Amino acid sequence: MKLGQATIKDIARELNVSNSTVSRALKDYPGISDETKKKVKELAEKLNYRPNAVALSLRKSKSFTIGVIIPEVVHFFFSTVISGIEEIAFKNGYNVILCQTNEKLEREKSVLNTMLDNQVDGLLVSYSKETTDFDHFSKLLNLEFPIVFFDRLPEIDNTINVTVNDYQGAYQAVKHLAEQGYKKIVHLAGPNNLAISRKRKDGYIEALRDSGMEIDENLILSCPNGDEKESFDATLKLFEKPETRPDAIFAHHDIVAAGAMMAIKSLGLKIPEDVGVVGYSNWQFSSMIDPPLSTVAQPGSRIGEKATELLLQMIDGKREASAKGENVVLDTELLVRKSSVKI
Amino acid sequence: MKLGQATIKDIARELNVSNSTVSRALKDYPGISDETKKKVKELAEKLNYRPNAVALSLRKSKSFTIGVIIPEVVHFFFSTVISGIEEIAFKNGYNVILCQTNEKLEREKSVLNTMLDNQVDGLLVSYSKETTDFDHFSKLLNLEFPIVFFDRLPEIDNTINVTVNDYQGAYQAVKHLAEQGYKKIVHLAGPNNLAISRKRKDGYIEALRDSGMEIDENLILSCPNGDEKESFDATLKLFEKPETRPDAIFAHHDIVAAGAMMAIKSLGLKIPEDVGVVGYSNWQFSSMIDPPLSTVAQPGSRIGEKATELLLQMIDGKREASAKGENVVLDTELLVRKSSVKI
DNA sequence: TTGTAAGCGTTATCAG
DNA sequence: CTGATAACGCTTACAA
Numbered sequence: 001m002k003l004g005q006a007t008i009k010d011i012a013r014e015l016n017v018s019n020s021t022v023s024r025a026l027k028d029y030p031g032i033s034d035e036t037k038k039k040v041k042e043l044a045e046k047l048n049y050r051p052n053a054v055a056l057s058l059r060k061s062k063s064f065t066i067g068v069i070i071p072e073v074v075h076f077f078f079s080t081v082i083s084g085i086e087e088i089a090f091k092n093g094y095n096v097i098l099c100q101t102n103e104k105l106e107r108e109k110s111v112l113n114t115m116l117d118n119q120v121d122g123l124l125v126s127y128s129k130e131t132t133d134f135d136h137f138s139k140l141l142n143l144e145f146p147i148v149f150f151d152r153l154p155e156i157d158n159t160i161n162v163t164v165n166d167y168q169g170a171y172q173a174v175k176h177l178a179e180q181g182y183k184k185i186v187h188l189a190g191p192n193n194l195a196i197s198r199k200r201k202d203g204y205i206e207a208l209r210d211s212g213m214e215i216d217e218n219l220i221l222s223c224p225n226g227d228e229k230e231s232f233d234a235t236l237k238l239f240e241k242p243e244t245r246p247d248a249i250f251a252h253h254d255i256v257a258a259g260a261m262m263a264i265k266s267l268g269l270k271i272p273e274d275v276g277v278v279g280y281s282n283w284q285f286s287s288m289i290d291p292p293l294s295t296v297a298q299p300g301s302r303i304g305e306k307a308t309e310l311l312l313q314m315i316d317g318k319r320e321a322s323a324k325g326e327n328v329v330l331d332t333e334l335l336v337r338k339s340s341v342k343i
Numbered sequence: 344m345k346l347g348q349a350t351i352k353d354i355a356r357e358l359n360v361s362n363s364t365v366s367r368a369l370k371d372y373p374g375i376s377d378e379t380k381k382k383v384k385e386l387a388e389k390l391n392y393r394p395n396a397v398a399l400s401l402r403k404s405k406s407f408t409i410g411v412i413i414p415e416v417v418h419f420f421f422s423t424v425i426s427g428i429e430e431i432a433f434k435n436g437y438n439v440i441l442c443q444t445n446e447k448l449e450r451e452k453s454v455l456n457t458m459l460d461n462q463v464d465g466l467l468v469s470y471s472k473e474t475t476d477f478d479h480f481s482k483l484l485n486l487e488f489p490i491v492f493f494d495r496l497p498e499i500d501n502t503i504n505v506t507v508n509d510y511q512g513a514y515q516a517v518k519h520l521a522e523q524g525y526k527k528i529v530h531l532a533g534p535n536n537l538a539i540s541r542k543r544k545d546g547y548i549e550a551l552r553d554s555g556m557e558i559d560e561n562l563i564l565s566c567p568n569g570d571e572k573e574s575f576d577a578t579l580k581l582f583e584k585p586e587t588r589p590d591a592i593f594a595h596h597d598i599v600a601a602g603a604m605m606a607i608k609s610l611g612l613k614i615p616e617d618v619g620v621v622g623y624s625n626w627q628f629s630s631m632i633d634p635p636l637s638t639v640a641q642p643g644s645r646i647g648e649k650a651t652e653l654l655l656q657m658i659d660g661k662r663e664a665s666a667k668g669e670n671v672v673l674d675t676e677l678l679v680r681k682s683s684v685k686i
Numbered sequence: 687t688t689g690t691a692a693g694c695g696t697t698a699t700c701a702g
Numbered sequence: 703c704t705g706a707t708a709a710c711g712c713t714t715a716c717a718a
Contacts, residue, residue: 003459003486007695018705023697031703053460054406055695057397058710065440065461073429076627079422086416086443090454095461097408098441100429111433116346117396118408118438143346228631258631284419285628288571288601290608350711361689366713374687398711401694690717695710702705 006047015039026051057119065095066311067115069125071103076283077300078126081150084304085124092312094121105130112136122146122311124304127154146314150307153195158325160314162307166196169296169332170203173278174250176294176334178211180342182248182276184219186238188231188260190252191224200252200280218244223256231259239267247275248340254279254286254295261289261339276340291338299330306330349390358382369394400462408438409654410458412468414446419626420643421469424493427647428467435655437464448473455479465489465654467647470497472567475536489657493650496538501668503657505650509539512639512675513546516621517593519637519677521554523685525591525619527562529581531574531603533595534567543595543623561587566599574602582610590618591683597622597629597638604632604682619683634681642673649673 012022017036025032025040026049043049057063068085070078082098089096097120099111108128115123125137125147134154141147141156150162177185187204190197205215221238223231231251238244249264251257257279264275271277271291279286282297306328313319355365360379368375368383369392386392400406411428413421425441432439440463442454451471458466468480468490477497484490484499493505520528530547533540548558564581566574574594581587592607594600600622607618614620614634622629625640649671656662 003483003488005459008697009695019695020697020706021704024704027697033703036703050456050460052401052462052695053457054397054400054462055710056697058395058401058694058712059696059698061710063397073416073426074419074422076417076419076422079417079419082441083416083443086441090442095440095457096442097438098425098429099433099439100426113393114396114438116348117393119395119397140346145346255631283628284626285631288605288628288632290633351713352711362711363690363713364688367688370713376687379687395711398694399713401696401710402712402714404694688718690715692713692715694712697709699708700706702703 005052006044006049007052008049010047011040011043011049015043061119063095063119063121064093065097065118065120066308066315067111067118067120067123068096068098069108069111069115069123069127070098070100071126071128073098073100077151077281077298080300081126081304081307084301084306085308086304087301088305088308088312094312101128103128103130105133109136116140121315122148124307124311125149125154126151146311148307148311148314150303153327160310160326160328162303162310162328162330164298164303164332165329166199166332167203167206169280169298169334170200170250171207172203172332172334173280173294173296174204174207175211176336177248177250177276177278177340178207178213180248180272180276180340182342183213184246185213185248185250186219186221186244186246188221188223188234188249188251188256190222190226192222197252204250219246223252226253226256228255228259228262231256232263235260235263236267239263249275249277251277251279253281254283254293257293257295257339258285258289261293271339272342276342278334278340282335287337294337294340295335297333297335299333302330348395349387349392350395351392353390354383354386354392358386404462406438406462406464407436408440408461408463409651409658410454410461410463410466411439411441412451412454412458412466412470413441413443414469414471416441416443420494420624420641423643424469424647424650427644427649428651429647430644431648431651431655437655444471446472452479459483464658465491467650467654468492468497469494472534472537489654491650491654491657493646494539496670503653503669505646505653505671505673506539507641507646507675508672509542509675510546510549512623512641512677513543513593514550515546515675515677516623516637516639517547517550518554519679520591520593520619520621520683521550521556523591523615523619523683525685526556527589528556528591528593529562529564529587529589531564531566531577531592531594531599533565533569535565540595547593562589566595569596569599571598571602571605574599575606578603578606579610582606592618592620594620594622596624597626597636600636600638600682601628601632604636614682615685619685621683625678630680637680637683638678640676640678642675645673 008022012019025037101108153161279295282295286293351365355362368380444451496504622638625638629636
């Protein structure tokens, strides 16, 4: 080893005692004379001894390392999740090894293997968009290998999951708009094949119903790409005809909302006076645009924290691995800012 | 081990050969009969044998793992760097273990030790804001341990670094403001112990000078925390007195710029007509705020990629560790948006 | 062509 | 109270 780190052997040799004595002294095992203990500890200190974690892993079949499989690090949401994961892991003496799949299934399988090769004690997974077959995960789960899924839930029975309550978030957002007195609320929806999109739409519909408003399919527009231009154009189109001309917009995420806001402004309309807007996800920019955008905050780092806590419980045997599934659903928080406050 | 992964021993036992034969057969060593080779490989395949990376690390004193020490994962810039790192590491069969310091020196030292305990083959470091004493790094460098610093350069001789040309980025930004006809350009600067802050300030000063403008220390404000409130307050204060009242602001990053923009708007002033603003780092939100923020783009993932390439070269012995320093400086790009276009 | 044995750093078991 | 020894999974001289 380049670093020439001192080992137990070095200490033992220098002190003319056996390796086991040193090992025991270092860990305050019973049955070591205070004198030996002292000598050993002093020398260890002096030599700056630190136990070799790799040797420990091999010996104990435990690496104190957890693997994180994530689609893309640069997604703001995922980066907050990672931050939460890292925080809890660190606090409990665990390391985090990180791999991104770039939304590719092949890559996902590959990094999964690498992590197993490295004897990770457990896995935190948000699978790729390409993943429709979950065998590579279920195989492990059948062997009681600890895995917690977050954000994206696999089609496997009895997994342990951490997600956000998308339905509730949408419901609150739309209810809020209704309470502000907006009468014709449009939904700029996400792609229908994603569960989160469907749940947000469901929340929207239910909130309208509970507010005594009609559900009009013409007021639900799909913005699958989720970029500004798409929603800019979609919004302009809405305002062309009187029958679809809305006085409020609930967008499936903040970028879509931002596009809508630009369109509204370009028509000379005022936000929130003429049109109210609420987004989703609390992107960093949303508090900085004009007017500041009301949005539904997803607790990214809490997702990471919670998922890690669950995983560590499984690893430490405080929780059955695959006994029965568990869904932890974290609450969203509606952040009411200027863009939706009419009153 | 929970997974009950097959080992070389299992294969050897079942085939009635020795461990070494299996090991050699698996790696196509010369001097193994084709027949044995075939038998071994088939059984390995059948048992789904995968080498235990931990055992390999111990045996070879090489872990194929690199450690990344970073202030905060949620910084957009850092997340792009991580992404670049992960990409190159993966491509070369290396794992990435990730720790964030949250800008705390204590934490930095702690994670550094953890990584060394885990026998990482090398380190990619962007140190914390609190770090002014670099002993914990120089000690390692003296032992020829491979480290590449990125973004924030330590005050150590002969290190290998990857940065962005912060001076140039700042220079371009301020020159641009001057060319737009702004006359009194304030700099909201970062903490002075970071080289990047100092370089951005130098670029600012030089650009002013080259534009024939006075350097006024009262027009350089420190915003060390880098959050919105800080710069909001600082900006308000600037506008209180006529002698510090600016007509343009160059902020050391986009969040600081965003805070300044809010302050400017709150005073009823117009951007870019009354006050021009340029930020730094091209955060995701900067194109979406109103008006869109001009900013200096740093090639985050290229920094990560380059730093990782250099580190792997050092690890593989293709490059001297500490022979002599090397500075790779990547170019920034000025993105001119609405917030600074007066003409 | 294959086997034996030592060793990477640590800990657990069994003796003394 | 302390020491020998084996073992975790793998590689690699050295022997056969």
